[in-house]
Amino acid sequence: MQTINRAAFTLVxxxxxxxxxxxxxxxxxxxxxxLLTSHTVLMRVGARADAEANGSRELRELxxxxxxxxxxxxxxxxxxxxxxxxxxxxxxxGWLEHCIVRVYLDHRVDSTSIEAHFDxxxxxxxQTLTGLLEFRYxxxxxxxxxxxxxxxxxxxxxxxxxxxxxxxxxxxxxxxERG
Numbered sequence: 001m002q003t004i005n006r007a008a009f010t011l012v013x014x015x016x017x018x019x020x021x022x023x024x025x026x027x028x029x030x031x032x033x034x035l036l037t038s039h040t041v042l043m044r045v046g047a048r049a050d051a052e053a054n055g056s057r058e059l060r061e062l063x064x065x066x067x068x069x070x071x072x073x074x075x076x077x078x079x080x081x082x083x084x085x086x087x088x089x090x091x092x093x094g095w096l097e098h099c100i101v102r103v104y105l106d107h108r109v110d111s112t113s114i115e116a117h118f119d120x121x122x123x124x125x126x127q128t129l130t131g132l133l134e135f136r137y138x139x140x141x142x143x144x145x146x147x148x149x150x151x152x153x154x155x156x157x158x159x160x161x162x163x164x165x166x167x168x169x170x171x172x173x174x175x176x177e178r179g
Contacts, residue, residue: 055126063173076157080134136162
């Protein structure tokens, strides 16, 4: 029997190798495309979560830094849709400065946007929450502590401000430093 010494590949073998390589390239491209799509979605979700957490923190800090004194031009007043008060605001220089902020609720069809307008003319969207929200003010009326729909006691701030979701939860924002 004679042995054939082959030094080359047949056409079928070459076509099979090229086909397998093409399939591997196509599958790699599909994998990279899926990874890029997942990365984009994760970045978008992460940015939304960061913005929501930062807005919530900023809202609490604005109320927590509220500062009232004897100056009658710097009063704490509010109703169900907005509240205005003097506080300490972050500035681009890294310092806190006195400012007047008006936090208001912008009702949408199925959600409420909580926004802040500062006395320097700037605006900031703090949060957007599902459902309709209203402000309530926890403070003294006579000898009793009660929730009020309006606050117009000027220099005397309420103990806290509630963000009341229609048919749902209440988030309490504390005013200034509390023991």
